[in-house]
Amino acid sequence: MPEHQSNTTLAAAADLIRKADGTIFITTHAKPDGDAFGSVVALTCALQKLGKQTFPCFAPPVPAQLADLPGHDLTHTLHDNLTIPDCALYIIVDTGAWSQLEPLRNILEPNLANTLIIDHHLSGDIPAAHKVIDANAGACAEIIAELLDLLDQSSGGAVWGDSGASSGSNSGANSGGGGDTTIAQALFVGIGSDTGWFRFSNTRPQTHRLAARLLEMGVDHADLYARLHQTERPAKLALLTRALDSLTLLANDRAAIMSLTQQDFKDTGAREEETERLIDIPQQVKTIQVVALVTESTTVTQEVPLLCDPATATPGAGAETTGETAGGTAGGTPGKTPGAGAGVRISFRSKPGPNAINVADLAAQFGGGGHARAAGAKLTVPINEAVHRVSQAIQAAFNG
Ligand SMILES: [Mn+2]
Incomplete structure (x- = not known):
């Protein structure tokens, strides 16, 4: 598979989202992992807070540990009788490869001119019109967090709301605020999963800064770890x-x-x-x-x-x-x-x-x-x- 590269900026991607006039379809690779799941859920929550109609859709199976997490109830899982609406924008996160999206290919392929890929993998073969690829990101959720900051700044704080993050990058904010932590938790699942809970070499200072912000927003990392990784049979x-x-x-x-x-x-x-x-x-x-x-x-x-x-x-x-x-x-x-x-x-x-x-x-x-x-x-x-x-x-x- 060829390497794939950005053909646009995250700021332009944020613009695409702002200007999308209609439902926004959001998906990721089949059999989502923590990063795929967290990226979809965080983006979905954020766009809903911006007043956007969304249609987040997973190609199954969604692992049980993920399906139990907050935000899963916002999403659809593909099945034979699922009616997918026509959408104004199609967003694919955490992959750019057809081989990982076969169940959704017939939905996506006619809409590539209105498709945005946000990914951190080296290779991909989906010729979407808009691609933001950052192979240095430890997780796709790191790129999503940056995107949410951009959307937050242009909406007077509508994205993070009372969950605590102010518009700045790493300042953190009112810890202990009892706001909606679904976004924060989803992003933490994303970065925690893809970095082996911050052990792998893809972990970078930015990863830890984001983690710190998310903890300040009320994420219980030990509870998340136990729910994701200490539930084996x-x-x-x-x-x-x-x-x-x-x-x-x-x-x-x-x-x-x-x-x-x-x-x-x-x-x-x-x-x-x-x-x-x-x-x-x-x-x-x-x-x-x-x-x-x-x-x-x-x-x-x-x-x-x-x-x-x-x-x-x-x-x-x-x-x-x-x-x-x-x-x-x-x-x-x-x-x-x-x-x-x-x-x-x-x-x-x-x-x-x-x-x-x-x-x-x-x-x-x-x-x-x-x-x-x-x-x-x-x-x-x-x-x-x-x-x-x-x-x-x-x-x-x-x-x-
Ligand atoms: Mn990933």
């Missing part, structure tokens, strides 16, 4: 055990690959979405710079060849797992039986540093994409073959 631990059992070290212990088959999911009772963040575990080892997780997936179908999916690239949005290692090469654990008819989902992570491996490049070799530190791809090959190919690509990356 015991099956998650069983799946973790399987993933670690499959782990193979590569490139003189500088990389690790894990795999999960459909049999692993059956045996443990875990669901595919419960692979999330398993990929972070091997990074605890000092020498390990790159981790790959190859998951046999029922949602990657054989009919679609080489679908790329930068959605899996967002830190915190992991789609992972692995199958089993092919006979001969990487030498993983023997004996898992790949299921029939499923494709595989590959997730990559890498640590920053002087000789850091760019996993967006690695994912691109498999038709995927994402960020330098977190990327993903989908393949429709047997899992053993996928593990074999990914292992070789990783070896080659270290040899190159």
Whole structure:
């Protein structure tokens, strides 16, 4: 997928929104993560405060932890009988890739002249008329926060209202004010999710300044963390055990690959979405710079060849797992039986540093994409073959 770049400014984007005469459609990548969800909810709330009609729409599934958060009730989730109105402006946040918007493509494609993309990913292929891309932003929610400041300034404070932020950038404001904290909470979910709760290298001073502002507006960060990340089922631990059992070290212990088959999911009772963040575990080892997780997936179908999916690239949005290692090469654990008819989902992570491996490049070799530190791809090959190919690509990356 090509790199995508801004063709307009955030100020011009704010103008587009102000001038939109009619309903504003707001969406994001299918299977929204915290950043996608938070960006959509915060923008929706803000535009409603400005008196705009909005039609926020998620392509399912919306993870249960997110659906329980404030603001979800403002949104629609796509289904066969959902009537989508004609809109004056279409806004796509946190992606610019058709592969992540297939369920909404027939809505968006005829309206690209009235479409605004706000994104922080490196690559994208949707030729929208208006694009604001900031790959330095730790989360799309950071860009949304800037946009809300612009809209707030031009509306006499209508956006932030009594939730506390004054028009300035980082001054914070009346802490403890009992105002509407839905926007603040949504933005915090966005930046917290995409930065691994402020651990990943995409965290920048601006991220912390925004976080501080949001805390001053009344966000309870510990409660949010618990609601998002401490609500797993015991099956998650069983799946973790399987993933670690499959782990193979590569490139003189500088990389690790894990795999999960459909049999692993059956045996443990875990669901595919419960692979999330398993990929972070091997990074605890000092020498390990790159981790790959190859998951046999029922949602990657054989009919679609080489679908790329930068959605899996967002830190915190992991789609992972692995199958089993092919006979001969990487030498993983023997004996898992790949299921029939499923494709595989590959997730990559890498640590920053002087000789850091760019996993967006690695994912691109498999038709995927994402960020330098977190990327993903989908393949429709047997899992053993996928593990074999990914292992070789990783070896080659270290040899190159
Ligand atoms: Mn994001």
